[in-house]
Amino acid sequence: MDFYLGLAQVIGIHSLLGLSAWCVLHTGQVSLAQGGFFAIGAYTAGVLTSMWGWPLALALAVGALLAAAVAVAVGFPALRVKGLMLVVATTAFAEIVRLVFFNFTWRVQTPAGPVGPDGSLGFGGIRYFPANGWTTLEVCLLIWALVSAVLLVLWWLDRSRVGTLWRAVGEDELAAQSAGINLTAAKVSAFGIGGAIAGLAGGVFAHYATHIEHNNFSILLATFAIAYPIIGGLSSLAGTILAVIFIQGFLLEGLRFIGDWRSLMFGVLIVVVMLVRPGGFLNQSLGVSLGLRRGGSPNKAGSIGKGGTHA
Amino acid sequence: MDLMDFIDLTQSLIDGVLFGTTYSLIGIGFTLIFGVMHKINLSYAAASIGAAYLSLILVSLVPAPIVYLGAALLGGLLGWMVYLICFRYLPLNNPLAALMSTVGMLLAIEELISHMTMGMPQNYPALFASTNIEIGQFFLRGDLIFVFVLGCAAMVGLTLLLKRTRLGLATRAVAQQPVAAQLCGMGVNATNANTFIIAGFLGGTAGAMAGAAIGVLSPLMTLPLTVKGLVVTVIGGLGSIPGAIVAGLIVGGAENLFQFLRGVSERDIYVMLMLFAFLVFRPGGLFAAPGGRD
Numbered sequence: 001m002d003f004y005l006g007l008a009q010v011i012g013i014h015s016l017l018g019l020s021a022w023c024v025l026h027t028g029q030v031s032l033a034q035g036g037f038f039a040i041g042a043y044t045a046g047v048l049t050s051m052w053g054w055p056l057a058l059a060l061a062v063g064a065l066l067a068a069a070v071a072v073a074v075g076f077p078a079l080r081v082k083g084l085m086l087v088v089a090t091t092a093f094a095e096i097v098r099l100v101f102f103n104f105t106w107r108v109q110t111p112a113g114p115v116g117p118d119g120s121l122g123f124g125g126i127r128y129f130p131a132n133g134w135t136t137l138e139v140c141l142l143i144w145a146l147v148s149a150v151l152l153v154l155w156w157l158d159r160s161r162v163g164t165l166w167r168a169v170g171e172d173e174l175a176a177q178s179a180g181i182n183l184t185a186a187k188v189s190a191f192g193i194g195g196a197i198a199g200l201a202g203g204v205f206a207h208y209a210t211h212i213e214h215n216n217f218s219i220l221l222a223t224f225a226i227a228y229p230i231i232g233g234l235s236s237l238a239g240t241i242l243a244v245i246f247i248q249g250f251l252l253e254g255l256r257f258i259g260d261w262r263s264l265m266f267g268v269l270i271v272v273v274m275l276v277r278p279g280g281f282l283n284q285s286l287g288v289s290l291g292l293r294r295g296g297s298p299n300k301a302g303s304i305g306k307g308g309t310h311a
Numbered sequence: 312m313d314l315m316d317f318i319d320l321t322q323s324l325i326d327g328v329l330f331g332t333t334y335s336l337i338g339i340g341f342t343l344i345f346g347v348m349h350k351i352n353l354s355y356a357a358a359s360i361g362a363a364y365l366s367l368i369l370v371s372l373v374p375a376p377i378v379y380l381g382a383a384l385l386g387g388l389l390g391w392m393v394y395l396i397c398f399r400y401l402p403l404n405n406p407l408a409a410l411m412s413t414v415g416m417l418l419a420i421e422e423l424i425s426h427m428t429m430g431m432p433q434n435y436p437a438l439f440a441s442t443n444i445e446i447g448q449f450f451l452r453g454d455l456i457f458v459f460v461l462g463c464a465a466m467v468g469l470t471l472l473l474k475r476t477r478l479g480l481a482t483r484a485v486a487q488q489p490v491a492a493q494l495c496g497m498g499v500n501a502t503n504a505n506t507f508i509i510a511g512f513l514g515g516t517a518g519a520m521a522g523a524a525i526g527v528l529s530p531l532m533t534l535p536l537t538v539k540g541l542v543v544t545v546i547g548g549l550g551s552i553p554g555a556i557v558a559g560l561i562v563g564g565a566e567n568l569f570q571f572l573r574g575v576s577e578r579d580i581y582v583m584l585m586l587f588a589f590l591v592f593r594p595g596g597l598f599a600a601p602g603g604r605d
Contacts, residue, residue, distance in 0.1 A: 030410065077587070081594050084351050084549060087410075088541045089590050092583035095538065099580045120576070219534060223414050230411050264426060267419030271396060271412045278401050278408035 005136045009208055011248050012143035016201035017221075018228030018240040019150055023194035025229050026163075027187050028170035029082065033074065033090035034198045035222035036097035037067040041199030042206035042217070043101060043117060046126040049207065050115050051108050056128055060203040067199025068192045075191035079184065082173075094222050102214040122213025126206050143204055150197055154237055157193075166190055170234075198225070231273055233280025242281055318448045323571040324564050329455040330524050331563020332462025336517035337536060338543030338555035339469065340510040346486040346550040347506045348398065350409045354416035355514055356537040358393055361420045362386035362511070363518030363528055367433055375436040379461065379519045386515020387508040394507035399500065417533070424530040432529040435522030458520045465516045466556060472509065473552075482506050486550070539566075542582065546589050548596025557597055 017038060024031045041063035048059035078089045107116040117123040129139055157163050168176040169186045177183055206212050228247065232239030251269055255262045273281075337356050344352045366382035373381075397412040442453030473479035484492040485502045493499050521536065522528045543562050547554025565585055569578040589596070 025407075030407070077591050081590060084345060084541075085545055085590065085594070087351065088545045089587070091538060091541065092586045096580050096583045099577065099583075103576055103580075219538065227411060227414065230407050261426070264419060264422040267415045267417070267422060270415030271419065274408045274412040274415065275396075275400060278405050 002136055005140045007249060007253055008140050009136075009143050011244055012140070012147050013201055013205050013208060014224065014228065014244045014248050015147050015241050016150060016197055016204070017225045018232075018244050019147075019154060019237065020194040020197035020201065021225040022229040022234070022237065022240050023154070023166075023190045023197065025226065025234055026158075026166045026170050027190040028173065029079065029187060029190070030087050030226060031090040031191070031194070032087055032219060032222040032226065033071070033078075033093045034194065034225040035217045035219065036090075036094035037071055037195040037198035038202035038205070038221065038225075039094075039097050039101055039214075039217035040070055041067045041202030042212050043104075043123065043202075044199070045203030046123055046206040046212060047106075047116070049128045050126045051110070056207065060200055063203035064196045064199040067202065068196035071195025071198075072188055072192040075188040075195075076184070079187045079191065091219060091222075094217070094219060098214050098217050101217070120214065122211055123206075124211040126210050126212070128207050130210075139208065143208070146200065146204065150200070151237055151241075158237070162189065227270065229280075231270070231280055233277075233282035235280075236282050239280055239282035246281075320568065320571060322449055323567040325449065326452065326455060327567025327570075328560050328564040329452075329459040330567070331560040332459050333517050333520045333524065333536075333559070334539050334543045334562050335556045335559025336462055336465060336513045336520070337540030338547055338559050339466070339552055340514045340517070341540050341544040342547070342550055342552060342555045343482075343506055343510045343513075345544070347482060348409075348503055350398065350406050351413065352393065352397070352507075352510075353410065353413040353537060354393055354397065354420060355390075355413075355510065356540050357417045357420040357533040358389040358511065359386055359514030359518035360521070360528065360530070360533050360536065361424060361518070362389050362515035363435065363522045364424055364428070364433065365389075366515070366519060367435070367528070370436060375438050378436055379516065379523075382519035383465075383512045383515040386513070386518065387511040390507040390509075390511020390514065391504060393511075394504050398503070398507075417537070421530050421533050424533075428530075430530070432527040435519070435526060435528050437523040437526060440526075455524055458524045461516065461520055465513055466552075469509070469513060469552070478505055482509070539582075542586050546586060546596060548598045551596065551598040554596050554598035 017034060020037070021031070021034050024034075041060075044066050045056075045059040045063035048054040048062060049056055054062075074093055078086060078093065081089060101117065102120055104117050105119045107114045107118060112125070112127075115125040134142075158166075165176075165181055165186045166189075168179070168181055169183060173183060176186075205216075209216070224247070228243040229240045231247070232241070232243030247266075251266050252262070255265060258265065337359065340355050340359070341352070344350070344355065362385040363382050365385045366378050369378050369381045393413070393416060397416050398409055401408045401412060437454040438457045439453030444451040444453065444456065473483060481492070481497045481502045482505065484495070484497060485499055485506075489499050492502070518528075521532060525532075539562060543555055543558045546562065547556070547558035562582060562585075566578055566582050569581040573581065
């Protein structure tokens, strides 16, 4: 049972990460910076609870806010470029964050011994959950409560004016600009909200893992973050969650029986999924092929991509 | 700073610039593919290292220069396979799908390498490893000079190919205007495939050069090489081959310089900050292609 609860926790944390990337991808921008925001949230929340003794809720909130602030600060210069340039700029940012934490040492003495980030050795002893007697089930429920809250907020945002603006920018920047939409505001707000969600995910991850180190936050993590929405399809939030369950639950855990070859199959299966469903699992053409066509352009994924990767 | 420090500093700068040709070649590969297809092939650096690994099969059979040639040819083969698997059958108007499929390919190649070698780094043959040229206070490492010369030769070959052959003409035409090129009777798919093969030659050479300069090949080299290649592409300006060459040398030199000044664990922070400086002050890159096309 604990195994499944653990898996549910991982899926929950990665769902948050995928949803953070969904915000940014929705405006047609491909950002590999989510791993950096995740790291900022993780280290901030970890420092606040384990070194300063703050309550968890406050620490998670501050971690998310700090990640959002960094996202907005980075977003203004970075979002001036798009396409491949943005991919590289955000990659560079994520690498800077990772390397800063790689070189970051700040230990304080507590009754339980010294704690704090210790450079390349990582940051251990973030023992809020065990110290306060949380069971695995309670942690799992907390994570999924956060996922539900984020889903609710994003669902509401998506249906509100903000979501409409984001989609308009994602579908066609030029047209959106001609219609009087402030491109910078739309992109930076998406970047900031995505940063906050990634920071929240990072804070939860730090307490779930109790030990974090720079390797947790490599480019690979950011690649996973954008893989979930792209594989799931950008037109719905459910696609992202479905993709997380598919990748974390099936590809990484369900295929354990094939042993070491599992991580190889992982790359191959991503390629296969993209070949079979290039717009993601739940894109509009699925509805078309099932005869359920509703309004909207059938090649939406394509037009989002066009804004995204053409420089 | 006294004289000895200055000599050490210049020495590390020189070594870095010599090794920078590897980054140049990877940057050129990214730029070439982006120029023709307007898509990113993230698996490129991994395939390059993979080609160098494959050429290890030849090591016991033939002398080192043939091994390098083999790496280049195998790189071309891998490039063609990547094109077929990750690009050929994906819808053209969906760059996100191509981005993801090449990420999958990157992971698959990395894992395949780890599996085939049991995760052990493999020795790679180097030429002139024991030769050192001494100029005044400076040492020029023979293997690095060889890598530099090999890189320059590959670049000259590429320039001749692009400027003097019909294949090069077709590549440039498709990069400029795919529809017009098609109307003039050029096969866009065939040209795209050829571009991947050409880029693969360069990548295989770069993989062999990296192996020869460092002395070993390891699957851990793929991600850093990918990131450095992308940095070079952006600093040089998208679609600009001279830009990629110069940017590769700059990145190689800067990397070694920062390593000398600040240590190996911090050096990449400064390289990335340098990239940010370029993005803010010169977003088009060093040799930005003239505007026009979207």
